[in-house]
Amino acid sequence: MLAMDYRGPYRVRVKDKPIPRIEHPRDAIVRVTRSCICGSDLHLYHGMVPDTRVGMTFGHEFCGIVEEVGAEVTNLKAGDHVLVPFNIACGQCHFCQQGLFGNCHESNPQATAVGGIYGYSHTAGGYDGGQAEYARVPYADFGATVIPDWMDPDDAVLLTDVVPTGYQAAEMGGIQKGDTVVVFGAGPVGLMAARSAWLFGAGRVIVFDHIDYRLEFARTFGPAEVYNFKEVDDVVVFMKKTTDGLGADVAIDAVGGDAAGNALQWLFGTKLKLEAGNAIALHWAINSVKKGGIVSIVGVYGPTGNMVPIGNVVNKGLTLRANQASVKRLLPRLIDHVKAGHINPKAMITHRVPLEDVADAYHMFSAKLDGCIKPVLIPNAA
Numbered sequence: 001m002l003a004m005d006y007r008g009p010y011r012v013r014v015k016d017k018p019i020p021r022i023e024h025p026r027d028a029i030v031r032v033t034r035s036c037i038c039g040s041d042l043h044l045y046h047g048m049v050p051d052t053r054v055g056m057t058f059g060h061e062f063c064g065i066v067e068e069v070g071a072e073v074t075n076l077k078a079g080d081h082v083l084v085p086f087n088i089a090c091g092q093c094h095f096c097q098q099g100l101f102g103n104c105h106e107s108n109p110q111a112t113a114v115g116g117i118y119g120y121s122h123t124a125g126g127y128d129g130g131q132a133e134y135a136r137v138p139y140a141d142f143g144a145t146v147i148p149d150w151m152d153p154d155d156a157v158l159l160t161d162v163v164p165t166g167y168q169a170a171e172m173g174g175i176q177k178g179d180t181v182v183v184f185g186a187g188p189v190g191l192m193a194a195r196s197a198w199l200f201g202a203g204r205v206i207v208f209d210h211i212d213y214r215l216e217f218a219r220t221f222g223p224a225e226v227y228n229f230k231e232v233d234d235v236v237v238f239m240k241k242t243t244d245g246l247g248a249d250v251a252i253d254a255v256g257g258d259a260a261g262n263a264l265q266w267l268f269g270t271k272l273k274l275e276a277g278n279a280i281a282l283h284w285a286i287n288s289v290k291k292g293g294i295v296s297i298v299g300v301y302g303p304t305g306n307m308v309p310i311g312n313v314v315n316k317g318l319t320l321r322a323n324q325a326s327v328k329r330l331l332p333r334l335i336d337h338v339k340a341g342h343i344n345p346k347a348m349i350t351h352r353v354p355l356e357d358v359a360d361a362y363h364m365f366s367a368k369l370d371g372c373i374k375p376v377l378i379p380n381a382a
């Protein structure tokens, strides 16, 4: 089968690889119909994530047709069209029982923090992902979810990560009615966080980025007030001024360690790799939220140190909340929101690219060419 193949930073290609097989009675094999490239795939592509191994197939946002199921998978059958949450979760362990499906204790033998994730570095279990014609889906009886008949597969594929991640960012913000919410990052997750903030009762939603076409999209998709951080003198001072000197009630970091902006952070974190990336978005979030406020972090950071202003967190009495989205926990609510028209995920899809052109798609998405917001890879047979 054709599959994406990682060769090293900024180098990916398509390669002929063996079709995966059932390895465990709870596995399924899925013939992929759609597979997105995610902003967090770009962290891998940029060489920012430790233990990203040459030869891996990326892709944690995919849907497809069930081809074959293991002996213990009784709730799925060949021919079902399923969406596959990016978290690989057993559904049974101590953490899964609490709905922390991004922290499954069984699916990632390499770590005790994050659970397994498809197509990520070996710090997330080293599972091959869905940017391929076929994918092996472990714990398929728990994770893979049949797409409702009425749902457009373009909406379904975005329910595997960016929609629940943006939604959980807003949920973790503990937004109260009328709150001012500032979102750092106007990528698909930031866009969904801005959209979701309204569903939780926000009174004002502000989005920062430095890419104008994304800000323009956020203006209507959120909807949100949008600002280019390169065009304001100081993001934190700007936020104080626009909130009567108090700061936002809730700040959401939808950027992570691959941020632009701030030369010092870039030098230490990105260039010299003395830290786990450039944490400027998190700085802005901590410093522009009001005293007693909540900072919600869904941007991806490596596991090691960052120059984070922890003293400000203490002295302002902030609450930091963070996690990988627990997709399976949120899916019933999100499916209802799509059905009711409260969210329109597929509006974010700007590019549909044949799987064999995966290298071009990564380059376009990474370099922010052609107005790209969300590219979807389509295998030939889909």
Ligand SMILES: [Zn+2]
Binding pocket: 038, 039, 040, 041, 060, 061, 086, 161, 162
């Ligand atoms: Zn993703």
Ligand SMILES: [Zn+2]
Binding pocket: 089, 090, 091, 092, 093, 094, 095, 096, 103, 104, 105, 106, 107
């Ligand atoms: Zn588990």
